[in-house]
Amino acid sequence: MRIDEDKWAACDREFTEYLATHQDTPDRWMILQALLTSPTWKALFGMVNLEERWHILDAGCGYGALALALAGQMSLEITAVDENVRYLQVGEYIAGSLENKGYFAGGSKVSFEAGDIYALPPGEANYDFAIVRFVYQHLSDPHRATASLAEVVRQGGYCMVIDIDDQMSITYPEPSDAYSKLHEAFTALQEANGGDRYVGRKLSSYLSQGGFDIQMTLILPQAQHVTTERNDSSRLFTLERLRAAREDILEAGLMSQQDFDTCMEIITLEQPGEQFQSNAQVVVLARKP
Ligand SMILES: C[S@@+](CC[C@H](N)C(=O)[O-])C[C@H]1O[C@@H](n2cnc3c(N)ncnc32)[C@H](O)[C@@H]1O
Secondary structure, three states, X not given: XXXXXXXXXXXXXXXHHHHHHOOOOOOHHHHHHHHHOHHHHHHHHOOOOOOOOXXXXXXXXXXXXXXXXXXOOOOOEEEEXXXXXXXXXXXXXXXXXXXXXXXXXXXXXXXXXXXXXXXXXXXXXXXXXXXXXXXXXXXXXXXXXXXXXXXXXXXXXXXXXXXXXXXXXXXXXXXXXXXXXXHHHHHHHHHHXXXXXXXXXXXXXXXXXXXXXXXXXXXXXXXXXXXXXXXXXXXXXXXHHHHHHHHHHHHOOOOOHHHHHXXXXXXXXXXXXXXXXXXXXXXXXXXXX
16 A cells, blocks of 8 residues: 555544543543554555455454544545444544545545444455454454454455564663553453453464464564653553553552552653663454455
């Protein structure tokens, strides 16, 4: 896909403006995550061949950041599905705003639909390409999700799954004790909910066992120099994501309220030092035979 840089930037700008003007957006970290990792998706889709007018499924789309970025690039019919209706409503709002600016590539359409990745509507078994980004790490039954995807992708169609593997993260200098404690509780919470922050290495097996032929596996690296600015986007993302998990971490008894709040205060107030951070996502492209 030939990337139109201006269009890609226009989509990121729309999400950035939305965040700035809607302070009460739930799980703001998800939009920050999409923005922070946007350059990696731009690079990835520069290497992927999508065809005009393909019917694309974005499963577990969240706010639809990826679906909307792609719909600006070429004529695609994208169905963006998520179980959380609040995210879909925001996605629809942003899509409307982009539409008013004449953003979409000729004929492109993004429809937001409520749905469960474990039970994708079988009537729509005609997707040319399914994308599942940062969703498998939250799933307690990845095999069932893969079977569900295999039902709705057409024969000869593709499924691209992208996710993290925490063992591929490096931070220098090491994060503070307060941050490490919070991150440990956050990881334990995700595991307690059936998730897996080491899912990246398992994706190709899940897809292969689900009947797909693996076409490509790659690592999408990202490195950043975190600055001393308080509003550094990587730092904001970390704080927002931990804040959003507070109630669940406390409820699961993974940290006491006092401990959590003290650690948050420390990392919020600590003089942010410069830091090198790198992480990587695993990308698996598979074809339904
Ligand atoms: C970290 S977000 C990723 C959002 C989006 N794919 C992106 O990359 O920006 C994970 C998303 O998966 C969705 N999700 C989790 N389990 C799901 C399920 N069983 N069915 C549909 N969506 C699900 C969540 O609601 C959330 O929007």
